[in-house]
Amino acid sequence: EAGVAQSPRYKIIEKRQSVAFWCNPISGHATLYWYQQILGQGPKLLIQFQNNGVVDDSQLPKDRFSAERLKGVDSTLKIQPAKLEDSAVYLCASSRRPGQASYGYTFGSGTRLTVV
């Protein structure tokens, strides 16, 4: 099966600019996750979707970050305006259903964001 697709692969922006990341999960995977991974740290969950509904966004900085998952398939994550501390790799992952996370997540290759 095709993997989780993410784009762009790299992005460099100036602080206060806006940026958007795109994710296409594995076909049939109802649950989609966005993680932020700062260099040298483990991934931190930003938001979790079940189909097109938000299940957990407790760690999403809602004043500047937003995410949507239209039609329960593709998802976009936006940052507006960006800060220097947003420099990180943004990872998208998917799994079949909450219970199916027992089989592990499938991650995309990530988008590396550099804010200058």
Next chain:
Amino acid sequence: SQQGEEDPQALSIQEGENATMNCSYKTSINNLQWYRQNSGRGLVHLILIRSNEREKHSGRLRVTLDTSKKSSSLLITASRAADTASYFCATLGMKTSYDKVIFGPGTSLSVIP
């Protein structure tokens, strides 16, 4: 705060040796998973062990889980240069309405040819 904490933070071994990484966590879990991340790439799921299991094998990987000590270990036998990567443990919580997997900070493994 993060659920899992890996130990050591960094590990350097010679090719052919075994590598052991440990993970400790704080609250009850449904399962514990190990992932590998090569530099600049996404995470790859290696192995999952459920809370009612004590040991699991997959190829050169051996994972143990001690729920009484809230700890797990990942053993990579006969290491290869290609095993050089960061390794993360991740724990799945006990909520029945939805799952939430939390990652530790990782162990950086270097295998010297």
